[in-house]
Structures are given as structure tokens and as C-alpha cells.
Amino acid sequence: MPLDQSFVGRTYPPTEPYEVGREKIREFAEAIGDANPAYTDQRTAKALGHPDVIAPPTFPFAITYRAAAQVVNDPDLGLDFSRVVHGDQKFTYIRPVHAGDRLSVTCAIEAIKSMAGNDFITITGTVHDQYGGHVVTSTMMLVVRAAEGE
């Protein structure tokens, strides 16, 4: 069964804030092998005009992906996660994430398309800080592969 088009435009409640810590940023930067000092050294980050160490550009995905569980696990939508593949990913940044941010994500379903039995669902995650400022928007397209026999 293709995903229900009437879900396009549905918005989910904002998530509980995720607090970005310096050591979490360091751990993430080490895991991607990125030694850029802006991620670990406060002096460097401040010299570049940031209030604290900043996070690598793809770091917000860890937060927006977790938030997207609301959509992926929405029983009304009925998405079969075992058949999901990450198709596209895009970030639009207002500013980089930095240590001390308390980030809340609002997820919305931007598009649903069906082609040759596969569904394509685009989920946006709009990320705001504790002051209500828009930080970054993640746009994630998931492919739900056709079930066998369909």
C-alpha cells in the first residue's frame, strides 16, 4: 500500500531540547576523523566569531534523525522501517550549532511520492535554539522500498 498523500503538510510537536555539549562535539569530530580546531578549541572558535566550539556541519543529523522517529513510527502513517533507505540529505544553515545550544526539532512531512512501488517521503526537521532562534533545517528524503510480491 502506498503511503497516504493526505499526510503531506502534517507537522509534529517540537521535541524536548537536546543540550549540545563540548565533549559530544569532540566525540563526533573524532569519529569523522576531522581535526578542525573549531570543533575542540574554544580560542579558535571564538577567533572565528563563534561563542563556543561549533559542531561539524552534519552533526545536527544526530538530533533531527532522532526527532524524525515521531514520523517514522507514526502508527497512522504506517511506514515499514525495515524497508527504509536514506535517499537524500540536505542542510540549510542559519548559523552553525555550538556547545551550549539547547535544540528543539519540529518535524514535518514535506512530500510523499510513489513510483514503481517505492515510496519517497521527505521529512523536514526545523531546529530552534532555547531563545527561539532558527539554527538549521534538515531535509531528509527516505525511500521505502516496495515489499516483496508487490
Add this chain to the structure above:
Amino acid sequence: MATRLKYDEVEAGTELPPLTVPVTRATLVQYAGASGDFNPIHWNEKFAKEVGLPDVIAHGMFTMASAIRVVTDWAGDPGAVVEYGVRFTKPVVVPNDDKGAVIEVSGKVAAKLDDEARTVRVDLTVTAGGQKVLGQPRAVVQLA
């Protein structure tokens, strides 16, 4: 100390210094822990093969993170990236040997977009084993 690259120093066609990123199973385990993505296709060979993959594959988001390093190293300030998008077109297969896989990233300035905002578009090429693994990897960067 990091310095920010200036818009006036860049032309369309400027090539960015390329990057080679080795990926082993240990890399994937470390990335899984740091990112919270514990999908077994990234560490469990038996599971990966059961779902039709040739072997364990790298997280697409790991490849995406590796690719943008070419831009952030070049721009001087990782905060200069204002837009970044990719399509995951081919998996990076990571065999369980001491070599693993190698991701190769290159990039060039495709266009200077806006003299006021000092933004440029960088087009990346990301390959593993000689094949492109990301489709249309592009970033918009705001230079000094």
C-alpha cells in the same frame, strides 16, 4: 590559528585540495557510537547480507561528513557552510580486512553566486573504489 578564506581570492573553477579518507570496520563502530545510528547494516556482516547487501556498508552520513571536510578545511571556518546537500546513490562497502575502503573527495568552485553575500557554490566529487558514491554533492559557502 584558523583564518577565513576571502571571497575575492576565489574564482569559478578554483580547485579545492582533495582528501582521502580510509574507512575500516572500527571507523564505522566509532561513528555508530558518536552519531547514535546503530543500524546493523553498518557493523553486522550477517545481517547486511541477509538484507541483500554485498557486505557491511558505511553510514551514508559518515560519507557526507567526510566529503564536506574538503570545504571546511578550505574555507577556514566550518561555520561558513550555509547549505549542504547530497544524494546517496551507491553504498561504500567496507570489507572486514585491514584495508577497509577508501573515500576520495575532490571539489571545485562551480560558481560565485552573490557578490553582496559573498557566497560561492562548491561541487564535490566523492568516490570509493573508482565509483561515485554521492549524487550531486554540493555546498554553498559564505566567504569572508
